[in-house]
Amino acid sequence: MEIMTNDNWLLTVGTFLPLVGVLVMLFIPKAEEQLLKTVAVITAGATLAVGILTLFRFDYGQAEKLQFFVDVTWIEVIRSNYTIGLDGISLPLYFLSMVVTFLVIIYTWDNMPDAGNPKSFLILMLVLQVGMAGTFVAQDLILFFVFFEVVLLPMYFMIGVWGGEHRQYASLKFFLYTMFGSAFMLVAFLALFFQTGAESFSFMHLVSAGGLISNEVQVWIFAGMFLGFAVKVPMFPFHTWLPDAHTQAPTQGSVILAAILLKLGTYGFVRIAIPMLPEGARAWAPVIAILAVIGIIYGALGCLAQTDMKRLIAFSSVAHMGFVMLGISTLTTLGINAALFGMVAHGLITGMLFFVAGSVKHRYHTLEISRLSGMLKQMPRMGWILGFAAMASLGLPGLAGFWGEFPAILAAYSPGFGLNVTLFRTLMVIAAVGTVLAAAYLLWLYQRTAFGEPSPEFSGQTPHPVGAGVNADHHADHHDEIRDVTPIEWIAWTPFLVAIVVFGVYPQLMFGVMDPAVSELVARLGESLNP
């Protein structure tokens, strides 16, 4: 892996800039809510500006190289350095994290969760952003691990303090599950370090030295990493924290969780587990693929059984991440490209769905699907946005979701490196059935919530003198209560909607960035696996 050290301040600033905002906000009294929100928006905006600058300075012709590379001694004794860099694989996710955080903070402007206290809420969100961005730029295992874990506490508090009714249970479950995975992951990291001669934790060193470890040991080390990343993704048997966490988290938490946090796990597979342990990856690929497809079907069936809109979207995440993992498990350029695309697409689409769910909850104070109906009549714009996001989520060609799922399924037709073709083709068929189920649960959701007449419960039961003559008043009244999309929501959502269309119509925009890096990754795998 070659490196480029141009503009090497860019990533450090982009990663840690939110902390400056945190520092400023610490000295602003809690009561100054508008000022606090302004500072948070400015900070996130400035961070995003650095992100945009990064987009411009990035050399797309050499997307397979690590750019903006920095390597400074950090903890000398344990041979861990502050090594950061960005290539085509991490750039989209790094930038996505900045966009999402910025938009979520804007959304918070007049959608503060009920528990109040925007000061702590926004501070936690900015800290979260540091952890997320840091994970995507880290090029050293220890640094990666630190950032990977930094996101834990803010998210724990975000769910636990500002979440729904069962927030305490959900937050602890989220925390312990992730902690469990990362404890084993850390042991695996250390084992990898010692097995490669205890020289360095840097990705570059480990990628070149990891392949030399004996097969059996690679399989064991991969198992440890698998636990850590699979919990985060989450993959089938480890997914049970996700519906609880998503359902209980405040809207902002759900969006960030869906859009970025889940990707830390899949990114870990692509960036760390597979390139560093090629033999381990080959041995585990069938297992991953099987679990991924179980996740697809299980998630879809789970969706069909849900009565709560947010929980349904949460289960759909399990299914979508199944497609991502299926793509990764093929170990092909096509599959991994599809997985990376699917990560971003899922982030945008499911983030959007959670936004809508949050706004619906804000207006109706319920997400019980059976109590919602006629959204298209009552607030047509919101209804259309929900429909649009649902279509994107079920993988309609022309929208972003399609390019994550279809190539992943396609890639399973011919998996790489001597993986069992029969197995993968069987899985491919089952995964394709999963897309049909996805259409079923999303369209059914849409039909139940958006079509039909608005439920009488929300369309005029307000305490009013009963009488035929006030019917018109009724109408005006509920419009007052149940507002359509607000300006703040438009600002926060438009970029999501635009991106979903743009990437759907012109996927090459992102494939072009990722492909060189992915090709090189697969080529290096080839050197280890087919010498």
Added chain:
Amino acid sequence: MIFAGSQSVIAQINQWVAPTIDWHALAPELVLIVGINLVLFIDLSLGAAKKWAMATLTGLVFLAAFIPVVTLAVIGDASREMFDGRYVVDGYSLILKAIFLLAAYVLVLMSQNELEEGGYYQGEFYVLMMCSVLGMVMMTSARDLIAIFVALELLSIPAYMMAAWRKRDSRSNEAGVKYYLLGVFASAVLLYGMSFLYGTTGSTKLTDIGASLVDGDLLGLQVLAVVFVLGGLAFKISAVPFHSWAPDTYEGAPTPVTAFLSVASKAAGFVALMSIVMLALAPANSVVRPMLWVLAALTMTVGNVMALRQTNIVRMLAYSSVSQGGFILMPLVVIGTGNAGDSVLRAVIVYLLIYAFMNLGAFSIVIAVARRTRSGEITSFGGLFGYAPGLAVLMTIFMASLAGIPPLGGWIAKFNVFKTVLDAGDTAAYVLALIGAVNTVIAAAYYMRVLRQVWMAPAPDGDVSPIKVPSSIQAALAITAVGTVLLGVLPGLVLRFGDITDLTGALAR
């Protein structure tokens, strides 16, 4: 015969030359001795209204004792040996002396208000505390069974009394008596083991013992000796199954004393264990290693599982400190294995330092909050974030650090432990590391439960008036919080002392 005998004694007296004493090397101990007398005498002549001055004076003595430690470290050439290499001042002992003095200083800050407001005897308390710290400081340099034993008793006996300092409270009395009885029993077991070691090797000097023991050819008595010595020390570090005194003692004793026992006194036990295992018992690895392996695995698991069930914060911290002890034991298990030797000392010392910061910090919060709530229940922390956000954030830092979440100090401590253990690289080491990994998750559950109260629960009695934190506790919190965070972000600061290759060299001489 008698005449001849006494003549030879006289002849020996004539041959005896006074050992050369390196006054500079002994300066930390000497400062403490002077300080003890100073506090004792000034206390006699001081009116009750001015007793508060004792705390300040004690704090100053600890800081004064710190000065020679620093100068010695700065000069820092070779190790300074006295009494035929039985009392050694080297890098290893200097770091540990610094840790003990720093912890003692923070403990004085934590004790001050508690003692003043509780109407306890103050001067005597500080005298005892200084005696105990003197024992700890001596322990770091002791390289001889007798010296270790003397230091151990010097640090333990005052602690027995301190545990019972709330003398009209039956639970405090129970704490003192329980600690005393089991402590004395442990000392006896330890001494019994030491006598076997001396009897079979003919020396009390650790390095001589190490040279006399032959691996694979241990006498039955020597095996017994090793088991007794380790068992006796296991009491001091409250390792399972020798931990039963700890929860009751910790709960009954005044909270600053609990902090003292769970941090300083425990660390001293580890120092003794480390010196003995490294220098004397290294050849007996075939006995030491399995025993420590079992102790470590049991200690962290049982401590954690018991901590899960506690509803009292001090009891929970007591069990948590038991389980943290298990983690500190982990690197000692691999002391004689492969290339792990060098990093063992570093892992233990760094852990002890960071553990001192975070655990003292947690106890400081408990003291600060209990001043208002008058309760030791975990539920009494409910709503803390609402009415005392500063304390809540600090508690979050300490709890998260104890749970081992980066980028806080506790993480780097745990990381070092895992790294050292895995460096040994055999199956036993991997299994131990996995047990440790599972335990970090169990531990996270109960630390998070405290945070859940702090952040998410309402105040139990609806009382949300702000908490006034005395300035001395503020200072303690500042020191511990800065230490916890700084060592997490820039662990290089302390890991560097620990280029302990030269330390092990000095130790082994």
